[in-house]
Amino acid sequence: MSVLRPFKATDMFKFNNINLDIWTETYGIGFYLSYLSRWPDLCSVQEAPSGRMMGYVIGKAEGSNTDWHGHVTAITVAPEYRRLGLARKMMGLLEMVSDEIYKGFFVDLYVRCANSVAIDMYEGMGYSVYRRVRGYYGNIGLGKGGRDEEDAFDMRKPMSRDPRRRSVRSNGRDMIVSAHDVS
């Protein structure tokens, strides 16, 4: 039970309960405005009936030819609203818009290799690992999980424009690329 609505510039005044969480980065104003000024329909917010923000997703459309796709730049849910299926709904909207409006071949996202909870969730939503990106989260440094903490999985889900599922592959976990090779 939450309101799903477009992300607005003034939401930056209210997203503290989400952004004070350690895994959610607060970017400069320009970051949010540049997404909103180009892909407003790929940015949405989940809000409680009280008006408190619960989570948001920020996405974009990029790539050329058969690489043209929707990309999830940030998806986040405040700690107190986790495990309510909010991320799933926001992803659903982003996929629908990527598919129907942007006519993308697939949707992709990056996730820390160590974040098994999230990886399971995305797999449950139809995503699969396309490749492993070395040092994508390099700035955090090696923690308990070693390489898994700083490497990212690039996960993809084909859209209706890719009925033959050419944008995914089954052995993606073994395909390793460096962070310089991805955009």
Place this chain on the structure above:
Amino acid sequence: MVLMFEEAYKQQPTNEELGAQTFFANVRASHWKSAQQANDPATPPTMKTILYKLAHRLVTSSPTPSYQSNDRFHLHLSVLQELELYDDAHKLLDSDIGRAICTTSLSCNEIRRNIWRKRGMIVDEGKLAMQRISEKHDRNWLEFLSVLDATFSYFSPSDESISPVEGLEHVRKTKEFFVRIAGEDGAKDRSAALALLELEKRARVHGISKDSTRLVILMQDYFNRVGHKACCFEDLKPYIELGENELTDWTSFLQAVPRSFDTPEELQRLINTHKLLRYNLTQSELSVEAETARVALYIEQYLEGLKLGSNLLSTELQYADDLALLATNSLVTLWRITSNEEYLFSAVTLLEFALTKSKQSFQARLALIRLYRLLGAPSLAVDHYRAMGVKQVQNDTLSHFLLSRASTFSLASTGDLTLATECLESTQIYLSNSQETADFVVRAFQGERYSQIPEFIIFEERLDNSLQRDIVKMEYLRMRLTHEQITSDVIDMELIELKFIFDRTHYDNRDFDIMSNYQPKVSSDIFSQTNLLEKNESHGWLKTFLKVYIRAFQQGSDLDDSVEEKLLIGDRPKQSFGEDSRPPLRQRLAEPLTEEELAEVTFFENIVARSQDSFSPQLTQDELLFVQFARALAEWLELYHDYTRPPPNVVLAEAAKQTELKTGYPLKGVDLAALNRSSPTKKDEEPPAVTEPPEQVARFFETLKVRFDETRRNRSLIESLHVATLVQEVRDIRIFRPEELTGYQALLLFVVETLRFKSTVVVKANKFGALAASLKLIRGGAIEVLRDISSELVKQSEIVATQENRNTLIDACVTMTSRGVDADFLSNVTQKIIDSRKKVIEGVSKGIERICSTYSK
């Protein structure tokens, strides 16, 4: 830049590219009038309509139809909505393509919903929503609200064509619908279950609910379904408006929830029970005994609950965290009831402990920041604030946690610029806003993302005119005056800056909801309970202090408006609509505070004298005294300032001379001849006769001293009433008493006001000998009082660090140590608090001493 493009466009009016660039340049500079933006607040209403009509014609005559892109469609609908052409809008929406766009675009669907409502299509909207819920599995709460609005539209008093029976039938059908969906969704989605609660609540409002037990039954059902999720408490809160019997049922239901737990879900259920029970506590249930028992229970369960999360990663939050926050809420209540600082000390110890278990708990940090400030340990508040990593736009919404009345704790007078630096850093965001945001408005135009533009503009405006921005400016100013020698340059610069601010329409973007509140609904929330000086400063506070300081700077400065106009380079603040009709600034500064402003100005209430939870929103005696002192001083000296201030042409000529010396170029249009007259200060009129200072000025510092001594006497009175222990002593030095700060700021304001009369040349030339003597007398008295206060503070800083004091603090935490919280940990926290307090008390004492010697002559 704008002018350049305008010129170019005038020469080549058919060059579209130049036209577009001119437009963008205007947008970047926020000149909406030239950019033909109908939504600018400065645009008069009639003009708005014309502009919208123009836009309408443009949209409809465009060769590409608006439904080619979602954003054009949105723009078209917005224009129609502004012109109230709802039928046209409906026609657009009622096409296949219109419907298709609304299913894929949240923003178009939003505007469709508004337009349908405005056309009175509430029932149609409800039908559509029902369809989306059942066929498309849409669980957007907005759809449920649409169904509810439609259902209850049959009861609107304006529509008599519908019989009550028919209305009831609709309610019955909707209920059935929600019950069905709730059954289908089960634990997957809680929308329909909550919608049933909302339905019952609205039915009660309309007086058509038959079953008095139904609400509680639904709440119980909801709790059984969602009680193991953190959001359950917040979800249910709006529905807890219960009658006596219902409340009994609800309470016994909650009390029957098992207290033992083996899984995180069971623990969460227990936490929700605590929150919900606590929410309904009555005043009589908030006794010291009852709250003390609750603290013990919460802490016990918290420590127990930690075991469930022993394997969590260090980046995860503990499942039991909210129990520590609940205990904090109770401890704050206990402190409010008893004024006993030991409770706050227990709370910070518990929170510090919780942070060792949940390293990323920002809720613990937010509470710590507020409690450390109350405890007079500001450096620890700074540490936690920094650890939260507040950045970018959060500086605007969250810096109030650290910077609200931060000049209280500033040690800038001793050269420690920690807080002054925090002030400056927090204001960087306003610069990036003015540099960046307008550019994105241009980009949105270029990318045809019209739906975003109004929001971007509102965002820019709200950030640019942020209340917090200027509250911080005021705090910074008060720190600066203690740090820097007050000179005419400082006075001039600050005057110009503050005048910029004075006429702003401020927006309050501060985030006060971020802190979780678990206080009962009969009590105020934990945020208000932990305000440093009892209440949050706001528009009235800012206005009051702006008036005080601008007036003082204006009197102390040689820059009058005409001079400033000529000297000031760069952009002037945007003039808002209706500005010309206002009285001149000088007159407005001299006006007394309005009722509204007074009501908002918040003040400190003596912690000892305060009765439980009863304070009035008025000025404390001390801050009011300060404002009155400032007014009386300004009124007394105005005449002498005005007579002495060199005429504008002389000031300008002097400025021009200085500029030429520095840069080698003269200022344009300034006549240097004014400087060559033999005696520039010679006036036609005789100097005004010197009068005695008014009572409020002459006796101000004396009054302050009396109040200071009285507080000390009162304290010993309290001491004799209670058992005379050190605890009491410790409690009372928790923060500076306002007399000390008032004295500090009053002396500095006095320096600002009297700088001009320090010059013996000025005094002699104007026969102001008697005035100078009066001022010297007042200054002497002020310094004596402040030195007294300073030496009293030295004594206090010694008491703070005694072993007895340390033991008292440690004893306060027996609830935790008896349950296994490490003694070393506790002693560490204690030491940090003692050090931080000692540092700030000593620092302020030294600072006062330094200022006294700087301005004693």
